[in-house]
Amino acid sequence: MNIYVILKQTFDTEEKIAIQEGVISDDGVKFIINPYDEYAVEEALHLKEQHGGSVTVLSIGPNRTTEALRTALAMGADEAVLISDDQISSGDEFSVSKVLAAYLDKQSFDLILGGNFSIDSGGGQVAIRLSQLLNIPHVASIIKLDVSGDQAFVHRDSEGDIETLMVTLPALFTAQQGLNEPRYPSLPGIMKAKKKPFHQLTLDDVGLTESEISAKTERLSLFLPPTRKSGQILQGELNDQAAELVQLLQHSDVKAI
Amino acid sequence: MSKTYVVVAEVRDSKLRQVTLEALNSVALAQEDDDLLAVILMGHQLAAITEQLSQYVAGQIHVIDHIDLGTYNSETYFAAIKDVLDSLNPHVVFLGHTASGRDLAPMIAAYLNAGQLSDVIAIEKADAEVLYTRPLYAGKAFEQKKFIESPQVVTIRPNNIAAATANPSNPQAEVITTDYAPPASLRSIVKDVIRKTSGKVDLTEAKIVVSGGRGVKSSDGFKPLQELAEVLNGAVGASRGACDAGYCDYALQIGQTGKVVTPEIYIACGISGAIQHLAGMSQSRIIIAINKDPEAPIFKLADYGIVGDLFVVVPLLTEEFKKALA
Numbered sequence: 090m091n092i093y094v095i096l097k098q099t100f101d102t103e104e105k106i107a108i109q110e111g112v113i114s115d116d117g118v119k120f121i122i123n124p125y126d127e128y129a130v131e132e133a134l135h136l137k138e139q140h141g142g143s144v145t146v147l148s149i150g151p152n153r154t155t156e157a158l159r160t161a162l163a164m165g166a167d168e169a170v171l172i173s174d175d176q177i178s179s180g181d182e183f184s185v186s187k188v189l190a191a192y193l194d195k196q197s198f199d200l201i202l203g204g205n206f207s208i209d210s211g212g213g214q215v216a217i218r219l220s221q222l223l224n225i226p227h228v229a230s231i232i233k234l235d236v237s238g239d240q241a242f243v244h245r246d247s248e249g250d251i252e253t254l255m256v257t258l259p260a261l262f263t264a265q266q267g268l269n270e271p272r273y274p275s276l277p278g279i280m281k282a283k284k285k286p287f288h289q290l291t292l293d294d295v296g297l298t299e300s301e302i303s304a305k306t307e308r309l310s311l312f313l314p315p316t317r318k319s320g321q322i323l324q325g326e327l328n329d330q331a332a333e334l335v336q337l338l339q340h341s342d343v344k345a346i
Numbered sequence: 347m348s349k350t351y352v353v354v355a356e357v358r359d360s361k362l363r364q365v366t367l368e369a370l371n372s373v374a375l376a377q378e379d380d381d382l383l384a385v386i387l388m389g390h391q392l393a394a395i396t397e398q399l400s401q402y403v404a405g406q407i408h409v410i411d412h413i414d415l416g417t418y419n420s421e422t423y424f425a426a427i428k429d430v431l432d433s434l435n436p437h438v439v440f441l442g443h444t445a446s447g448r449d450l451a452p453m454i455a456a457y458l459n460a461g462q463l464s465d466v467i468a469i470e471k472a473d474a475e476v477l478y479t480r481p482l483y484a485g486k487a488f489e490q491k492k493f494i495e496s497p498q499v500v501t502i503r504p505n506n507i508a509a510a511t512a513n514p515s516n517p518q519a520e521v522i523t524t525d526y527a528p529p530a531s532l533r534s535i536v537k538d539v540i541r542k543t544s545g546k547v548d549l550t551e552a553k554i555v556v557s558g559g560r561g562v563k564s565s566d567g568f569k570p571l572q573e574l575a576e577v578l579n580g581a582v583g584a585s586r587g588a589c590d591a592g593y594c595d596y597a598l599q600i601g602q603t604g605k606v607v608t609p610e611i612y613i614a615c616g617i618s619g620a621i622q623h624l625a626g627m628s629q630s631r632i633i634i635a636i637n638k639d640p641e642a643p644i645f646k647l648a649d650y651g652i653v654g655d656l657f658v659v660v661p662l663l664t665e666e667f668k669k670a671l672a
Contacts, residue, residue, distance in 0.1 A: 248550070323652050
């Protein structure tokens with residue numbers, strides 16, 4: 090079974106965000122594999138262990154993305170592909186999905202796995218757009234995946250309800266929390282990763298020009314949320330505090346109470 | 347020249363979702379006077395909902411009513427909506443940023459070769475441009491964006507844009523029923539839906555969220571929180587710590603991984619306030635923190651704090667709210 094995992098490198102979830110000269114500063118930031126994409130990597134490795142085949146991890150991003158792909162190789166992926174090009178960096182989800190589709194259209198695959206969304210831009214578009222562009226079915230936000238022959242049986246988290254689906258492969262799935270527990274790269278894994286195939290490509294290599302992927306949306310401004318001031322710590326006996334809190338809420342301007 | 351604004355309505359548990367009314371108002375915020383509003387309503391047994399929608403819509407309601415559309419499936423829903431979109435040639439398509447909206451919107455965007463802005467929380471007009479505000483890093487930062495060209499696809503986050511109000515004296519909407527032609531072969535089939543949320547208030551749409559962290563200690567520990575949520579007609583959420591510890595489903599997780607919620611009142615019980623959790627709830631109107639540890643970071647952004655054991659404080663609050671709301 091040929092599996093491709095699309096992944097993105099993101100800030101660690103514990104990072105605070107600072108804006109410098111109109112852009113988000115990455116000074117001293119710790120980068121990780123987008124947590125939802127990490128579930129996708131784990132699931133791909135698990136399927137390979139069950140059914141054989143190969144796992145290729147694919148990303149678009151600046152050179153530092155190499156580190157995230159190396160981590161996935163150290164976890165057990167077989168090959169990595171990084172499409173890195175300044176002409177893509179001004180793009181949006183439309184652009185990125187076009188580039189991925191152009192590359193994957195020329196590959197042979199049974200499964201494409203990705204994350205439910207990326208924790209940085211949070212658009213949740215790229216994987217689903219990709220499935221449309223490749224004309225394959227998709228199920229987003231899965232928490233269980235079993236493959237038998239050319240059929241996949243999946244559980245999808247739909248806002249707390251669980252939908253069970255049968256899907257004919259090739260297909261694309263996006264991972265939700267609860268799908269699995271990603272493994273840590275082992276020391277031998279890290280050593281082996283250094284010798285695994287790593288392909289670095291440009292926009293030209295996938296047969297696209299900048300004008301074909303120019304963004305459909307444009308950022309006008311970037312800002313931080315207003316900082317919240319700490320409020321009032323209530324005092325006194327706990328039952329009096331509870332009564333006081335209810336009073337305060339009833340006299341506030343919220344309509345919910 | 348007049349343009350067509352499309353709203354894809356959403357039905358859950360046989361009810362029109364609140365976010366659809368918010369999407370209708372989004373059209374009002376973005377459109378010019380002579381633009382056309384067309385609502386697309388897909389599902390099964392839609393007569394009552396069509397009637398309800400017609401009180402909001404001075405335009406068209408395209409109804410696609412078929413038993414195959416009773417449950418959301420990306421393939422059947424996309425097959426149903428494709429032809430209507432072709433005929434409407436939309437300028438913008440609005441959907442809710444919900445499980446089905448998040449799924450359908452990128453399919454539509456790819457099909458229309460369109461840009462998409464996801465999870466929009468505010469819409470404003472400046473000169474001739476429509477500006478969309480959306481979060482980055484789950485709300486650690488925000489960006490304002492615009493579209494470079496049309497068509498456009500927008501998903502809006504529930505609970506952030508005011509809902510449209512009914513106007514029964516409006517001219518009746520023009521209801522257009524469209525037949526559903528199932529695709530020749532379905533590649534994905536929904537076998538079953540396990541309803542775990544029926545009758546419960548949806549977490550992302552809840553006006554009040556009662557949320558538990560590691561301090562809840564066990565899945566049973568969520569019971570007092572559920573009781574409080576029930577009295578307040580709210581929903582229960584959780585921190586990553588509580589989910590990782592197996593106290594509750596990941597579906598309840600609030601944070602940078604998990605859901606972002608913006609209720610009127612957020613009650614954090616036994617949650618210390620890790621940065622990744624704060625990203626998911628710090629835009630709530632009023633934040634209340636209940637924690638044994640007076641040094642917990644959550645108190646730094648809470649409007650009201652009670653230092654104490656949640657197993658004592660939460661039942662006390664439940665009793666007080668019962669009295670106050672009786």
